[in-house]
Amino acid sequence: MSQRLELTYGGELYDRTWRLYTGEVQPEGVRLRYLHTAIEDLFWRQGKYAEFDVAEYSMGAYLATLKNPDRAFVALPIFPSRAFRHASVYVNADASVSQPADLANTTVGTPEWSMTASLWMRGILGEHYGVDLTSIDWRTGGLEEAGRQEKAPVLPPADLRVTHIGDDDTLSALLLRRDLDALITARAPQAFLQGDPRIKRLWPDFRSAERGYFEATAIIPIMHVVVVRRALLAAHPWLANNLVDAFEAARTPVQHDLLDTAVCTSSLIWESAYAEEEAAVLGDPFRYGVANNAVTLQTLLNYAHQQGFTDHLLGYEEVFAPSTLSSARI
Structure with a gap:
């Protein structure tokens, strides 16, 4: 078996990332060490000291770094946290x-x-x-x-x-x-x-x-994004999409778990009924990818420019690893 790339991921722990945390899902070619880290601590450590190879990070704080040509990270269209505010x-x-x-x-x-x-x-x-x-x-x-x-x-x-x-x-x-x-x-x-x-x-x-x-x-605001070291992507261009695929594989079964009436996977007794009601309104609220979130992302980029985060209205290719903006079609 070929040697896999050893990477450390810092992030909160969600049902949609649980399978990455347990190792049930691993990115192809990667051995991912998942360090469960409280969110304020995580953002401070990643923003100030760049401690993690891959990390969940504040979307706003990330956008504010894009003025810096020497920034350490680039984002992937993985959005582990979303919330109305x-x-x-x-x-x-x-x-x-x-x-x-x-x-x-x-x-x-x-x-x-x-x-x-x-x-x-x-x-x-x-x-x-x-x-x-x-x-x-x-x-x-x-x-x-x-x-x-x-x-x-x-x-x-x-x-x-x-x-x-x-x-x-x-x-x-x-x-x-x-x-x-x-x-x-x-x-x-x-x-x-x-x-x-x-x-x-x-x-x-x-x-x-x-x-x-x-x-x-039709917007569910994006709060957090996954970032990866730019140097890692330069050395291993395949890494971006393999990470996206793994996060998607970890996320996909969750909706089925929530709707399963045989067991409660959380401490909510009416979990499946609530999940069914929410799905009827919101659809798939944690979907990843740029195309699946175009309206939300464009709105966010507009707000970021208006509020001084960016010196011009950013295009998606300036925000995310370019290789993640398209995919093969059969």
């Missing part, structure tokens, strides 16, 4: 913010300008709710711990006012004190989870808002 907008209960239009001329926090959840929601607020993003005072910094910095620095356009809160305060504390009117964050504030009445969601019925967004756009 209307649920991620929190407001101070005493602020005069009860609908999206009320965010104009307020102060809004987000942990990092490059956070993908925030990138999406800023774009959605502007495009679908008419919120003037330039009227908002934007603040970045640690959600629960002071001193958080950007993994991938972004220079927002001059008409967007973005400042860091400093190293002695947190966004959660600012929201509780009403020094912020609102907060966009992928991870919910601890005070909200503990039932503090001073924080509420902008959309209490966020699922209805998110379903309405999907029905209007």
